[in-house]
Amino acid sequence: MYQSLASGGPVSSGDAGRSHGYMETDPGLKHWYAVYTYPQHEKSCATQLAQRGVDAFLPTYVQERLWKNRQRVKLQLPLFPSYLFVRIGNRERGRVLGAPGVLRVLGNAKGPEPIPDATIELLRSDLFKDKLEPQPELVVGQKVRIRKGAMQGVEGVLIRKKNSLWFVLSIELINQRAMVEVKAHDIESLQA
Numbered sequence: 713m714y715q716s717l718a719s720g721g722p723v724s725s726g727d728a729g730r731s732h733g734y735m736e737t738d739p740g741l742k743h744w745y746a747v748y749t750y751p752q753h754e755k756s757c758a759t760q761l762a763q764r765g766v767d768a769f770l771p772t773y774v775q776e777r778l779w780k781n782r783q784r785v786k787l788q789l790p791l792f793p794s795y796l797f798v799r800i801g802n803r804e805r806g807r808v809l810g811a812p813g814v815l816r817v818l819g820n821a822k823g824p825e826p827i828p829d830a831t832i833e834l835l836r837s838d839l840f841k842d843k844l845e846p847q848p849e850l851v852v853g854q855k856v857r858i859r860k861g862a863m864q865g866v867e868g869v870l871i872r873k874k875n876s877l878w879f880v881l882s883i884e885l886i887n888q889r890a891m892v893e894v895k896a897h898d899i900e901s902l903q904a
Contacts, residue, residue: 742801743826744769745808746818753813754790760811767799771835773844791846797832855902858894867902 749757754770761768771791778784790796798808798817805824808814819825835844856870870877877894 740801742767742799742804744797744799744829744832745824746827747796747798747808748815748818749794749796750813750815751794754794754796757811757813758796760813761796761798761808764807764811766804766807766811769797769799769832769836771797771844773846774842791835791844793846797827799832851901856899857902859898859900861898863892870899 747757747761758768758770772788773791774786775789776784776786800808805817808817817824852870852872854870855867857867858864877896877899
């Protein structure tokens, strides 16, 4: 699922094969760039950028949450927290940086670095509509919790064995451990 907040036209497939260097001197040539925002300001930044005439794209996903009063609510959340994408030319960067909540356009020491058009097209396509959700980086050795299934809520440590992820259940009281193979989407990282 995505949210496009500007009236800019669709990305042409002809741009996908073009090699992308750093911002060219041609002011009419537009590329996609990643924009870093204040946390939880992605939607308001995208709205502000659209009001300034900038083609902004905020990929989102739907997550169902259970409130304390047992009410289920579907929330539309940013797929990449604190990031959104803009399609701009060389001279439009100031308009983006002037929007409230925008911290910077991502790049390196040489300047902003464009995102390949094919990547943005893939995120915007209907092929993945309602199928995208964020995947936090799972680090071997970190504490994780199982999100669903018979072992929902059980905490343990993540290890890798034979190219698959294994969940290690540790019973500290008797100093024993057991391993079970898990899928990455069935576990969530515990904050340290």
